[in-house]
Amino acid sequence: MNWEAGADLLVVGTGVAGLTAALRARELGLRVLVVSKDAVESGNTGWAQGGIAVVRPDERDESDSLRKHVDDTLVAGAGLCDPQAVREILAGGAEAIARLRDAGARFDSGADGLLARTREGGHQAFRVIHAGGDATGAEVQRALVDSVRGGGIPVLERHCVVELLRGDGGAIAGALAMDGEDRPGVLHAPAVLLATGGLGQLYAATTNPDVATGDGVALALRAGATIADLEFVQFHPTVLYAEGGPRGRRPLVTEAVRGEGAVLLDVRGQRVMDGVHPLGDLAPRDVVSAAITRRAAETGAEHVLLDATGIAGFDRRFPTVHASCRAVGIDPRSEPIPVASAAHYSCGGVASDVDGRTGVTGLYAAGEVACTGLHGANRLASNSLLEGLVVGARAADAAAKDLGRARLTRKRVGDVRAPALAVAERDLLQRTMSRHASIGRSEEGLAAAAGTLDRSAIVRPMSSARAVADASLTLTAQALLAAARQRTESRGCHRRSDFPETDDLRRLRSTGLRLDASGWLIHTEAGIVRTAA
Template identity: 80%
Template sequence: MSWEAGADLLVIGTGVAGLTAAVRARELGLRVLVVSKDSASAGNTGWAQGGIAVVRPDEADPGDDLRRHVEDTVIAGAGLCSRPAVQEILAGGAAAIARLRAAGARFDVGADGALARTREGGHSAFRVIHAGGDATGAEVQRALVDAVRGGGIPVLEQHCVVELLRGDSGAVVGALALDGENRPGVLHAPAVLLATGGLGQLYAATTNPEVSTADGVALALRAGASVADLEFVQFHPTVLYTPGGPRGRRPLITEAVRGEGAVLVDVRGRRVMAGEHPLADLAPRDVVSAAINRRAAETGAEHVFLDATGIGARFAERFPTVYAACQAAGIDPVRDPIPVASAAHYSCGGVVSTVDGRTAVTGLYAAGEVACTGLHGANRLASNSLLEGLVVGQRAAEAVAKDLGCGLLSRRACGDPVQPALAVVDRDLLQRTMSRHVGIGRDERGLAQAARTLDQAAVVRRLETRQAVEDASLALTAQALIAAARQRAESRGCHRRTDYPDTDDLHWRRSTVLRLDASGWLVHTAAGIARTAA
């Protein structure tokens, strides 16, 4: 190996969950090392527009409380949320926001000096706080990066983790990584936190940045952990559509625009959400995305419109990021409806973990979008994700400190690992295949074809570059997602099977769980994780 480094806690990823964990672990006296494929500011967090859903008792709508937030989350999750997980994570929200503000995060305030609140899809009250109008993620990221740098926490930028390393007992003891020049090195640590974000780059059109290549899911699977609910990929209903069809990372039109009164209309001017759901344009995202796709198909168009002209001249001040994106595309949202389409946005499933970030593999923790705690179920409630990262990120750091203090983790150093050779698939082919067959509408025929296409296109390559590492992660995660989608013979939340259009609570009110067996094959667990929240 060309180089090596060590710490008590290795954090992989620089989004809200990873940086929150890093800051808290440092406060607890741990030696922390953060690894980022790009810069410390890269990742999904900085792109989040809408805000953070949280009930703060001192500033809340009349009648709104934690119980209502829990109920809204469980309803959106379509029967697959873990109510205890929802309760614990959301209960930590107010304290998490207080800590974030103490670290320097600045949120928008109203004329009375209280934090400004908006409402988004699936919420029964105005409880979503925001920053910079529609730049909440950017402000959260700025504050946390400043806290990391102010705390003297080292960040290895332009470093890509290839594989997690395990000792003789199976416990994680570090990671194999590549630096910016593709030189291999070893990162020694008795605790590794996966905070790698999402898997949007599985699809041709996504709101996710280029770094969101499902690395954490693949690393966890190969380390012996289980993943759950990968079939539940949330497609954001409204990304900016431009001629030629959506491709690559698309500008997001935050749900808060609909929260301020915008409505969806088709190319003929008819309301899209009329009669679709009691909340109409503020229905949960899976409902809105499906309705948009149906209406687009009915009219022969590739998009619908978001009519925000009723917001008027204050649009530019309230939504400066969206306004700038529209202006760049030659659209004036004050006067013209905005052409929008759906795109892959958020993974509701991920690495099976507790609300404290622990996985079934000793020394391996997960937090944020890469994790599956039971909070999101079959469909994430809008703006619960940043809150989850803040709460679970802190809890994971505290769990690591406790586990280290109890002697549960292995400090045995790992020897020189061998760079693995794994299956990769041409990325453009993979993305086109996933978008065509594993998008919002799925059926057995298309899913089987997707699996065959990826199998036939796979070639084995040694993971000696960042691109090879990412392509291997995408290939493995795509097959796992397809396997989960084929197994779930029903429609629920984000998972829509055209050949099984109904929800089947009798057989499928449980999570689908996958792991790799000793031969490297994906296998389903016998029973999955039963969900009893209603």
């Protein structure tokens, strides 16, 4: 090994969950080390537009309540949320926002001086707070990064984690990593928090940045953890459509635009959501995405239109969306915006409890990479940043508690070597997943996709960050396909053309996956892990 470092808690990822955990761990007196694949500002958080859904007792709609926020979340989750996890995470929202504002985050205010609130799909009330109009994620990331830098918390930028290391009994002992010049090193730590974000780069078109390659899912699987509900990938209904079809990271057109009154039209000018759902254009995302895909196919188009011309001051309320539209020659103040669906958010991930604990001693997960039971089969809009804030802090508390009780190992591992892992060519993988594992799925297509990846994957040494990312994409794709084949029904954002109905009698449970001793993916009834504090 060329280099090494050590900490009490190793945080992998620099989004809202990872940085929140790092700050809380430092408050608790832990030695913290943060690892970022890119610059500390990179990741999914900075791209989030809409806002943070939270019911604050002192500033809320008169008819709104925490109970209603819980109800909306459970409805969106289509029967697979964990009600207790939903209640605990959402109940922590008001305190989390207070901590974030103390860290310097500035949210938009109304004329009355109170925080401005908007409404998004699936919400009964105006409870989504926002910053910079439609730049909430950027403001949250800015405040957290400034706090981390100001607090002297070390961040290894442009480093990737290759493999989690385990000591006696399988407990976490740190990680094998690679620096910006692909030189290997060892990070010794008895506690590791995965906060690596999503897996959008599995698909040809996504709202996710280039770093969202499913690293946390792959790392956790190879470390012996269980993955739950990976088949539930949420496709955002509205990303800016580009001529020739969406490809790569596409600009998001936040759901708040519809919350402010915009409507979806097909290319013939007919309302897309009429008669589809009682909430119309503000239906849950899985419903809207499916409707858009269906209507586009019916009209022979690759997109539909979002008419926001009735929103006064659009450029001030949604400056990010306005700038993206103007960059491609569209003026949303006077003409409809062409939009299509793209991979956006993973509702499943590393099975963990609301304190971030997984089934592997010393391994924690928070944010999009985790499956806490909050999102179920379909995430309610703007619950993600809130989950990162709440569970990130709770995971730091849990790690500190486990360290204090001597539950974790501080033994240093000996000889560490980079593994050789199966890698499929990225473009082929993305095209295959987009064709067979996006909004519409079937056993025939899923089986074809699994066969394509199995045949094309070649075992290669992990000698570069690119190879590590491609190996993560390959294993994560294989796990997602296995989960999607296992769920023979349509539920939430998992739609099967060969099983179009929802089966509450046999399928009302999480889909769990882990690797066996031979490295094969196997199904487990463990599903979401619940561990006592």
